[in-house]
Amino acid sequence: MAHLSEETLALLALGESPEPEERAHLDGCGHCAAELAALGHVVRAGRAEPAPVPAPDPRVWTAVHAELGLAPELAADPLAAGDPGTDRAPSAPGASGPAAAGTSAAPSGPDGTGRDGTEQDGAEQDGAEQDAGQRPGTAARVDGAGSGGVVDLAARRARRGVPWPLAAAAAAAALVVGGVSVWGAQRLDREPDPTVLATAELEPLAGYTARGSAEVDERADGTRQLVVRTDPADVDGFKEVWLLAPDAQRMVSLGVMAGDEAVFVLPENLDVERFPVVDVSDEPVDGDPTHSGDSIVRGVLAT
Structure with a gap:
């Protein structure tokens, strides 16, 4: 008996409804059911609210600054909160788009007009919504709530067999950041030269x-x-x-x-x-x- 493919199990774990023959296979195949349960744990963990990543100890930047021989004006830790060497305040979590770039969008009133009474461009809104649903890597929400909705995976199902490099790239980036932190800590704890x-x-x-x-x-x-x-x-x-x-x-x-x-x-x-x-x-x-x-x-x- 052929087992379900890895792509199929991954899509089912992400929330896609199984086809009748896939459901029948899962009911009778303990191996695939166990694989699907394990992938489900991974998906739930990935969707959970991530824990905040603490900023590196300021001594890490001090060691990097000394090792690279940087200019004295760069001695301040660029990741320190309220760094006096920067004029820009930290961005608010989740800020993005035109509002974050310095142009604010006028909030709509109850009649669909802007606060100044002018009607908002419906075509522009439709275009933005369509772009949000068709942009590669963006999943369209069908419940309209903006969170906790069902993901439309029909397009992804048609593309089964395509490699998924994004997760690997994210994992590699996490390893690099972790490696830099460990490297800095090790350099700080290194025994002095004899x-x-x-x-x-x-x-x-x-x-x-x-x-x-x-x-x-x-x-x-x-x-x-x-x-x-x-x-x-x-x-x-x-x-x-x-x-x-x-x-x-x-x-x-x-x-x-x-x-x-x-x-x-x-x-x-x-x-x-x-x-x-x-x-x-x-x-x-x-x-x-x-x-x-x-x-x-x-x-x-x-x-």
């Missing part, structure tokens, strides 16, 4: 051509970390990072360096001045924890 305490240029040792760099950073919470970067190098085993004493007789292993960049958190009681030499070695997989004696690059930290 302070560089010392740096070193790593020079290649015999048998290697790779070079690199190292730096000791202090983060906002007071912890220190060693950041090591090197050029790609062919190794027989794995790369291990060490801090050596100037005589290279004492050393501290910081760990394995996977790839060409690695970050190591330094122990609180490790005195970098006692172990200022950064060394990256090629270590064989032999179970021996001591230095192999095969160094790829090496350099001395300096403040």
Whole structure:
């Protein structure tokens, strides 16, 4: 048994009366009835009064202003209520058309004339009503109440199979707005850049051509970390990072360096001045924890 198409179910959920054969199918097909019920929930949710969207925190605009390097006169948040930098008051909700553009339409009296006694142009009214019913994307109301009426979907039914891009576009726009708000909040909460305490240029040792760099950073919470970067190098085993004493007789292993960049958190009681030499070695997989004696690059930290 063929199920009802997605277009048919969508139109029925929007309020179109089913054809006799469609009603008979829904009475006997639990799958289509469940799909129609689910779509009905979506339609009701879409027609519900939307919750007001709060304005972004003013700090979001402050961060954007600083990131883009905008002029000082643009520092005021353009979305803030009563922004002194704008001369235009916020538009009233629902304001649109000629009245919103600055030309007011004279209200009609009980006899169909304007307040000044002149008759309104019936042809103009008819043309406006016809335009409202025929403009693409505008549904004509048949109850005359202006809200809660039945939507005439005959034209839409004849066009079944046409994609509906508007809902997708609206969803995409909502995602973009939400993404910008999250991006701004994340930037505001971003950890400050660490302070560089010392740096070193790593020079290649015999048998290697790779070079690199190292730096000791202090983060906002007071912890220190060693950041090591090197050029790609062919190794027989794995790369291990060490801090050596100037005589290279004492050393501290910081760990394995996977790839060409690695970050190591330094122990609180490790005195970098006692172990200022950064060394990256090629270590064989032999179970021996001591230095192999095969160094790829090496350099001395300096403040």
